[in-house]
Amino acid sequence: MVTDWWLAAMGFWGVWLFVPIVIDGYQAFRYLLATLVGRAKRLPIRPVTEAPQGKWPFVTVIVPVYNSAGSLRACIDSIRRQSYPAELLEVLAIDNGSKDNSFEVFAELQKEPWEGALHWLSTFHQGKPWALNVGIHHARGQYIINLDSDVTLHEDAIANMVAAFEHDPDLIAATGAVEIRPESGSKGWLRLVHECEFQEYYFAFNVGRRFETMANRLFTLAGAFSAFRREALLASHLYDTSTVGEDTFMTFEMQERFPGKRVGVVTSAVCYTDPIPSLRALYAQRVRWQRGEIEVIAAHPKLAKRGLFYRGFAPVRTLVVDHTLAFPRVAWTFLMPGLVFFGYSWSTVLLAGVALYGAYFVIEAATWTTSALLVVYPSARRLWRGWWVVPFMPAYRYLVFWMRFAGTLTVITEAHQWRTKDPVTATREYALTLVKAVPKAGEAKKAA
Secondary structure, X not given: OHHHHHHHHHHHHHHHHHHHHHHHXXXXXXXXXXXXXXXXXXXXXXXXXXXXXXXXXXXXXXXEEOOOOOOHHHHHXXXXXXXXXXXXXXXXXXXXXXOOOHHHHHHHHHHOOOOOEEEEEEOOOOOHHHHHHHHHHHOOOOEEEEEOOOEEEOOOHHHHHHHHXXXXXXXEEEEEEEEEOOOOOOOHHHHHHHHHHHHHHHHHHHHHHHHHHHOOOOOOOOOOEEEEEHHHHHOOOOOOOOOOOHHHHHHHHHHHHOOOOEEEEEEEEEEEEOOOOOHHHHHHHHHHHHHHHHHHHHOOHHHHOOOOOOOOOOOHHHHHHHHHOHHHHHHXXXXXXXXXXXXXXXXXXXXXXXXXXXXXXHHHHHXXXXXXXXXXXXXXXXXXXXXXXXXXXXXXXXXXXXXXXXXXXXXXXXXOOOOOOOHHHHHHHHXXXXXXXXXXXXXXXXXX
């Protein structure tokens, strides 16, 4: 009798609580074990002092500009400070409808001496994909680098990126490693969010994408910093304008159009981006990412048909983890408090919640350990000193999960759009609409 009860209890709790843990835990400990046995090694950011093929190629850097007056100078200055030969760099700033003084900032930059080429182009179509496509058509470089206007480059980023392509003729597209800029100056709970964000980004690019590259399964080239062989880009359909995930769409395009070639990450090519300014901005960002992911998979039915055990790029694996296995997380979020009404004691429910959080804490500890084993200067000190963030990471990822889940729902319920409103703002605006729609008492009498 006792055995039957334990089997029933383990079956019940196992399905709802430990299925997500098994999936997340398997991935985390697989990466950790692979790192310990030497499959992944530290790759220091070293300046490349000699051209891999004896001569450095010409490179075009495309910077889409939209109301970028506050960040454009820092972005272009980081390009001009590169260790890569300046005379072999061409920067195309592509404006797509800015309403601020972005051009004035650019004009001041153009007056300053620099051996590279610096050009400004405008497109009537508003949107980052349009700007990128205009830049691609005007680019003269053998390699084309796309860079967001609100990021800055490590001084050796372009040299390391180009060297990776020159050493690997099968590499047709690559993403750099995006890190959260250290000098955010945030305080209080926002500092905690920013430190969690730094840990999340570092693991995603320097561990997750590294192993995806080794298996030729890279899912997304970061829109903030990515590079391509010119001939590969011109052989594609360029950036898609029908989805909010144009960077993921281009990744799928590369994977589908060039079988046998490689799409990967160059962890020694580093760029820095600002941390998210608020939870509302974090919500909008993750909803947009999730929406783009689903839209892109739906637009590539051939890739979507590849099974879970397909060797190579198979987006269905990501779909299963992000969506199918999301159901247990959603279920126990609302089910666990309700178990009290089905005869479970509060202590049992609380103990289950603590055990669940503890299990995810162990997973995050494994994740952080893997990052710590692979981290290099200048990020090493921040990551090691950020060990105190590990206990908060399960709560942060749980918050992000619900934001991404909201992205799944928006695909079903809302029209395509780049900017997403957070639930509080959307609810307030909807309530105001309802209030305005209700006729005033005086108006109602006159109408009667």
